[in-house]
Amino acid sequence: MTIATVVRSPLPSYTDDVTVPGLAKDVTIKRDELGIPQIYAEHSDDLFYAQGFVHAQDRFFEMDYRRHVTAGRLSELVGENPDALAADKLIRTLGWRRVAEKELPLLDKSTREYLQAYADGVNAYLAGKSPRQLGLAYTVLGMNNEIDSVARWSPVDSLAWLKAMAWDLKTNFNDELDRAGMLSTVKEPETVDSLFPAYPEDHPTIVTAKELAAGRGESVKGTVEESASAGGAAEADSHAWVEGLRAGNPAGAAHKALNAVPNLLGTGDGIGSNSWVVSGELTATGKPMLANDPHLGLAAPNIWYQAGLHCKSVGEACPFDVAGFGFSGLPGIFIGHNQKVGWGFTNLGADVTDFYLEEVDGDTYRRDGEDVPLETRTEEIRIAGAPSVKIEVRSTVHGPLISDAYDDAKTASRSVPNGQKDAAPAGEDDDEEAQQRRPYALSLSWTALTPGRTADAIFLLNTAENFDDVREAARSFEVPGQNIVFADTAGHIGYQTPGKIPVRNNVSDAPAPSDGSWPMPGWDSSYDWQGFVDFDELPSVLDPRDGVIVTANQPVIEPGAAEFLGADFDYGFRAKAIQQQISAAKKSGRKLTAADMNAIQNSSTNEFAKKLVPYLEDVYVDEFTREAVDLLRGWDYTQPADSAPAAYFNAVWKNLQRVTFDADLPEGMSADGSDRWMAAVMKLLDDPDNKWWDDSRTQNSVENRDLMLAEALTSARSELTASLGKNPEHWEWGMLHQLRLEQSPLGGEGVPALIRGAFNAKPVGIGGGTGLVNATSWDASKPGYDVESGPSMRMVLDFGNFDRSTWVSVTGNSAHPFSPNYLDQLSAWAAGETFPWPYSGKAVDNATQDEMRLLAERAG
Template sequence: MRAVKKIFLTLLVVVFILAIAFTFYLSGLKPTYDGQLQLPNLSSEVKVHFDNHAIPHIYAENTMDAYKALGYVHAQERLFQMELMRRIAPGRLSEMFGKDLLETDKFFKTVGIHRMAKEEAARLKSSNSIEFQLAQSYLDGVNYFIKNGPTPVEFTLLGLDKSEYTIEDIYNVMGYISFSFAQAQKSDPIVTAIAKNLGPEYVADLDLAGHGKTEMIRNYPQNATMEKLSAKADEIMNSLPAPTWIGSNSWVVNPTKSATGAVIFANDPHMGFSQPCVWFEAHVVTPEWERYGYHAALFPFALLLHNRNYAIGLTMFENDDIDFYYNVEPTATIKEEIKIKDADPVTIEVQISEFGPIVSDVIDGLEDKPIAMWWTYLQTEQESMEAIHLLNHAKNMDDVRKGASKIKAPGLNVMYGDKDGNIAWWASAKLHLLGDNVDRNLVLNAKDSTHTNFRWLDFTENPQAENTPWNYVYSTNNQPDSIRGGYYPGYYAPEDRALRITSLLESKEKISVDDYKAFFLDNTSTVSAKIAHEFARQIEPQNELQKEAKELLANWDGSHSRESKAPVIYQKIIYHSLKLAMENKLDSGQFEGWLNTHLMKRTFDPLFHNDSSKWWDDLKTEAKETRKQVFNKAFVVSLEELTAQLGDVKKWKWGNVHTLEHPHPIGKVEMLREYFNVGTFKMDASDAVLNKLSFVRTSTGLYPITSGPSTRRLINFADIENSQSILPTGQSGNPLSDYYDDQAEFYTKGKWRKMMMNKEEIEQKAMGTVIFKSEN
């Protein structure tokens, strides 16, 4: 008995020691927020104060040192995110996740972003420009952390080795982000199939151009084949373990319109939700300059930023910068190797044409029907690094305009406001015009000169507005007004958000900071309300439940609060009405593909108000169906499904079906989900309101949110040090950090935190300070 007790006590001691050791191991993986660290070749020491949300405030005596420290603190919070993002464009995800990502890697190897990245990196390096020097200094900080810092737990779980980062990696991330902005790869093939199989009347009823009924940003310048192509693009983008870049809002009022007497600036870029979230915040100060910025993974320069003089925000321009061509001839063949975790590597042959890579080679069943992808990004020399550097280090509005002019792709709306009262927006992209009668929503003919001859536009011809007489500028990804008598083709958002923000901005003579906060969280769509009211006029209820549902729709104001019942009914009817109208005319899977396109959101409003549209008739029946019949059938089916799904109508609450979870790639493993993912939260809003929280419509009646505001920024030049923002989850990408999800509840409740800029306040409230000293 005494021996058993001794063994038991020994085991307890071993377990206790192992527990302590494991605790110390986990503690060692956390970011360093206090103490002294070394960095090679610093000119002088750099102090980094971390505020109570782990935002670094970097104080350096010179710019090179500042960027080196920025690289280190960025890497200690987001190294796995950097690793993930740098692997997408060069087709290296299979090395991380195995053969499940092989098709994705094949696709990106074919597109060729990595080939462009290699050329651009070599060009920048040979220039030895200030952009190159600062980017390299940032990478030196990242790479020093790789060598000397702890290994993130994701690397251990996936069995990944750490390796240094290069300028080429930065360009690969830039290229992927540019591609994720594009929409044509999803929609052009489906529109082509509709035109070919059903005829031009069906395309016309969808009002793809949208010129007749939409809110436009006002300028003030100073076939089966097609189905497979669309389905492949959809599959690729949905399979990525990284966020896509979706849309955005921004609005800026000048001192005349502002209740504070100074410019007020707002921006909330819409991106796919992920964990960690997209942005890493950093405040950098040297004797020469200051910047509070938002950095994408592996970006030395901020994409969103402000200082005491000016603010910059971004939204998607949504211009069409991708065209597909058939009747193409290969001009070169490139062999690409794809390494696969726990499997032999695969070699593919990529064919190149004068119109770009032949993407049909990586789509089953299309090998004998060559289709090439012409993309602005691959057709022009990029100046991305130079453009972003200039935006970060501008001296005045002219510098910002110049920086905006250097952006070729993706198309962006650069939003601007400054302390002197200037406001502006510039559509920043390298635009090109084909012939007037060429429909770029369709796949084009490489043998037709009207489809291939084009003219590049000068930046001065782009849509833009500076210091408007109506005292504000805004963008909600909606279509700009005509330029030189024509509309530039694109995949612009429907008018919901544009109508709402213009009505809110014009509803008051002066707009206050509190008004701004309310605008960010606004969840009302007047367009949705009008559609619901049209439904109600057409519906003929047959029982008490249907009467109650009809009344809810008839009286709905378009608000999407989590306690509301009307949006639950509305979204169900939207889905079933579209399904009844379209599925009988499209090939298998095409309807679901259409629901995933950007165009779908723009077209169902005009379609639902068009009583004579050809879409209402079911081509598989002898009778001629009407819009009223489709609406009533959709209404009955919707209520039956909601009753089966949710039970009593009292439980038909929007928050019960509209939820948000922030997914981490490791969280796909169910046993690890609760440790890596953040959420789930019941949410207000929808995909058609200012507080845009997007989802995909399916038959399930559930609307898990896929994208939304990646940050909310509110900058008041009358009180710059009390400007405010929020992140969806937290600053840190390290699941062991206390700042991994500390902002998640704030975000879901529409709360804010200060973007601190006052040095004395930062030093007083810092939860820790790291002092970097030179290793030499």
């Protein structure tokens, strides 16, 4: 068999008609030059059957890979691999698929039918095909692990993907663990909290208390009546809590276990999104416009799959006429529009996870002064080509013991004397008494581990006709917590907070904050969740007076007005920049167009740099460094790929965090350059002698702000001289800030270069950066400045004429490396360009390049 045959074998035909079992009527699939399908059917089940078929055509290996990940069975696919095994251990501990299996019978009958029809369509494409005919990745993996066949698709396979979505879109999660982990070196909770500053007063919230005057959400505080601690004296509890988090750092063990999950949507700063909507009074068409660009991990293929789902005759029997972005493996459209309504999502950032520090003794754990049994189960992890591995999953009333999923957790955890609240003294872990002490472990409460009905919400959104319908869909949208922005062809715009939000006690004399911002004492039931916030009390706004709603992961409402949502949100640099650009257009009387909305999406003004640069310009440095500092004089604070000032500023920012914070932070928790660190440094700039400015590594001197700024400026000058050349005028941000798209699992390190080259895109230098509207975020705690996450797609909806809407994906619709649609949108995306979005029948016909039919089997 030739190489050409091997690489072309998985490529599907877009023009051959195929007779398939299970269809009621024939289905037509029209594709444009980008390979984006528009599906036309007479029945809803046939529509989703066809969607499953085209997803399998273009992306089955991606679907199968995700299926293995979400079931904790990745080792079955890739073989003996420590990273795969670590991921399997954690996901089995969490039990994603177990939860999905329980969700299926809870869903509406029609949703279950759509899921089954979708699965039937996937399986129709799989029928009679060998793995090598489904994806080149199977051929490559088959060189080491024999892969003779693939399993049929099931509705539970689709539902399990919702757990992966919820996992990657939780946000407070990392902040909570970071607070706990920092105690091992920073020591005092108050000092740790200084690195988690309050939301800047001059940055906007999504809505205001005045806009909520109608009553939704305004009066809710998210706590029940004040409760006394049930676990003993507050002073002893506080000692156990603080020492338990410091000693042996079980939070650190949990962090390492949690980081084992493969990057499916993305993790880290920048995982959020921009979405905003403006009323027709502000647009050139006189109708609303809505923009959305979700910020997720960027990979090849992109997370999104573009499609249109059209009933030939829209009615009760077939109510769908929807187009937009969805996920391979899941039926329906996740973000997009139908004939009347459009919607976008950004990550809400509500606190839906809490960690609990547990006192564990053998098969029991401490609970209100008593020992109660742990729940246990055994999971067997099969490994292709190697013996299976068995793990014991232990759970408390709060949830699974996450720290168990990290192999070294039990040796890393310090302990307390059996039945007591005092931590083990340093250096006594190996004596006889220490062997009888209770080890600490960390459990996880997470809303997504409770079966829910989020899948129902997808189809309710797809058929919504007005804001009340959108709110009804949001009622079922339990996880992940999202902000929903809405507009319709009648001219209305709106906002809705969905999600399952825990209610927490306000514990008096608390040894730990009871608001969920820190891991809480599991031995005290006062810290348990008390239920969930009623949906009708969540913030909701229709047609605000100023005609603008901006969501960019900032707080929904002013701090203190909706405490139940949590405390850890984006710090609003992006939201402020978007608001400013819309306000400038309003003041000038200029009406917004779709092109203006896209221009805002691509804007790269660095609001944080506006705060920091004046301090940098005033610092004394040598002449060599001054040549670089002069780049910042007169800088417009934008970060296009060819900007020399942007290259230098970001290098300075990275070095400033290194010299200021890293010596005092635990391993693995270095400053990453996210908006939180920006907000923290903004506070410190006004306090030049704050102890954070003092470098603890220098024993005989005390540094201040200006000395640290000077060191960062000098280090950045030396760094860029070595990497980009001696002349600062020749530096370019895109030379440092590059996007490297990889396909999992065959595009990563450890894979032969020839194979990586087939699956990965060539590096692309791009503009933007962390905390900017064009949020191509990078991680300052890692070497280099490569893009970690960014706008996974960009769309603008024009409610005056949907055919004037625009869209673009970071890669392309196909996951086959040798398909012309694998990376065909990348260059446009990198340049900030978009494509026309055909929706009407006439527009689709004009754009159609390939057409095929799925033919129903005829009797006889």
